Amino acid sequence: MATIEISDLHKRYGAVEIFRNLNLHVQDKEFVVLVGPSGCGKSTLLRMLAGLEDVTDGTISFDGTDVTDLKPKHRDVAMVFQNYALYPHMSVAKNMAFGLRMRGVTNAEIEQRVAAAAGVLGLTEYLERHPRELSGGQRQRVAMGRAIVRTPQVFLFDEPLSNLDALLRVDMRAEVKSLHQRLNATFVYVTHDQVEAMTMADRMVVMNNGTIEQVGAPLQVYDKPANVFVASFIGSPAMNMIRAKPSVANGQKVIRSDDGLTFPHPKNNTGCEGGLIVGFRPRDLNVVDKDTSGAIEAKVEIVEHTGVETLVYVRAGSHKLCMSIDKQEWSGLGESVCVLPDPANTHYFDETTKQRVG
Amino acid sequence: MRLSRKTRLALRKAGRNAVLLCLAAIAMIYLIGPVYWMVSTSLMTEKEMFQVPPHWYPHDPSFHAYRAIFGFNPELVAEVNARGLQVQNIMPALWNSIKTSVFVAFATILIAIPAAYSFARLRFRLSLPLLMAYMMLRTVPSIVLVVPVFMVLRTIGLIDTTASLVLVYCTFTVPFSIWLLQSYFKTIPIELEEAAWVDGCGQLTAAIRIMLPLAVPGIVATFILAFMASWSEFLYAVTFTKTLNSQTVTVIASSFIGIEAARFDLVLAAGVLSSLPPFILALIVQRYIVAGFAAGSLKG
């Protein structure tokens, strides 16, 4: 049982303000993923949850108990450090056993738990080695192992899979998920890999520059980004964004960009007087017939094959748009096409506030 | 004549090696020379020692000087004593030196470790000023302090005891040991202790179980330096000791040079003997002074 309540959290390093009025509620047994660009404060937040970083102002409570000033050892958390922090003078087995030993778990139990964790992480044959004799990925798995042998109320992971190869990462992702289901603990997981965030999270917390931009289930964040930052940060390749202003064409209210691209007016009419930013994901841009209403004329500039999909970069007016279509040979470089964003999946943001308007 | 590229490279390499070798040889002579001179001369008779031209090695090596300072050469002792010197047995002095230096070294690291930990890991306002003050202590010349310290020791009745030397030596070994250790501790990543805190250690447990084992090379080096400093100290030793009750080997060695006479063979033999214990100590502990002990704990 552990809910986490972060209220009015402030964090300052001298004159540098990292967080200002941060609020977040994490439910019991929830898997929350913090995502955001480098330097946005993910590690700092995690370290504050662990009790390793002083809180300048505000409170952190676990299960309704204020833990703001509690030492790490009294918080019942396990943490995977971004830089591993393995004990260099101990073998892999001892590294994993240390936390259990400190908490007075019996030797038999320790041995069994370490063996189980090593099995899950593929470290069984390395148990007697020292950290300096391991590769980067193996070290990272030991760091994982040190956390998962324990059964704390809260698990904190700081980019625990960043150094693994693609295959192993997919495996480990599944392992962490199943661990979460098995352990009945609350997970707070930091990553800057969106795929990891999308696939693992019950809820995603998108952070930027020390503020929380949006909190929500992965699909909710993906389908309805709350603002321009989230829209451009989540999703790869990034969303196409075009500045446009309300206008009238053929007696219909539309949105028109400086270079004449027109888009349907958002259904929700509020806040459209000033400038808008129209956004649509590459996947939601489609090739259409020339005479489809609203079709945008464009010229194909670059074609990229990722294997799963084919990315077609087209130029429309002065804008370069990215379109993602099912994998196919595309030989029409320089050719003209007509494209149209799916109106149901077109996003509108206020140009000044950057917030979603429809 | 044009040399091939390969030959030129080989020649250049040989030239560079020759230069390096010469430099190494010079450094070697500079460092080892005096030691060699001491050992070789200690095996000469007084007559051979002053031969012109000098002998580069003892032509007829003899252990007479060693036997004398261990008390096995009564004729020589009597002869020297007749010249106004007083030859004493070096064994008790060696033992005093060992006792003093071992006590000093242990006391020093026991005091310096917790202090250095505070400077390395805790934040308090006086941290920097205090460290600076320790540094300043080292700049006071010992000679200035001899008389006041002597008065203090006499008042508390510690003159001519090993304890007095231990007390006094610690006043200069502790400050430099704190400096050394705190900078060594700072090289150990704090994340390791943080990981231990999360694993359930308090600050003290984490320091003992994680930081101390990793600081062993630094601690051993500090131990040796403190040992050497008190081993070779002379000024305080000669002032605060009177008898073989507490006199150290440096004091005894110097007693072979008097106002009317000097026995260099005895001085040098004592010098050789007194270099042995630190040398042996260094041999024993050097395997703990390995670099890269903390490798592999952090990313990148």
Ligand SMILES: Nc1ncnc2c1ncn2[C@@H]1O[C@H](COP(=O)(O)OP(=O)(O)OP(=O)(O)O)[C@@H](O)[C@H]1O
């Ligand atoms: N001790 C410190 N003093 C001053 N500023 C700091 C300190 N530690 C971190 N910061 C700043 O706090 C901000 C957040 O750092 P943090 O390590 O939490 O970023 P992050 O989101 O984890 O980034 P990354 O994805 O690169 O790990 C950064 O801008 C960093 O420069």
Ligand SMILES: [Mg+2]
């Ligand atoms: Mg980080």
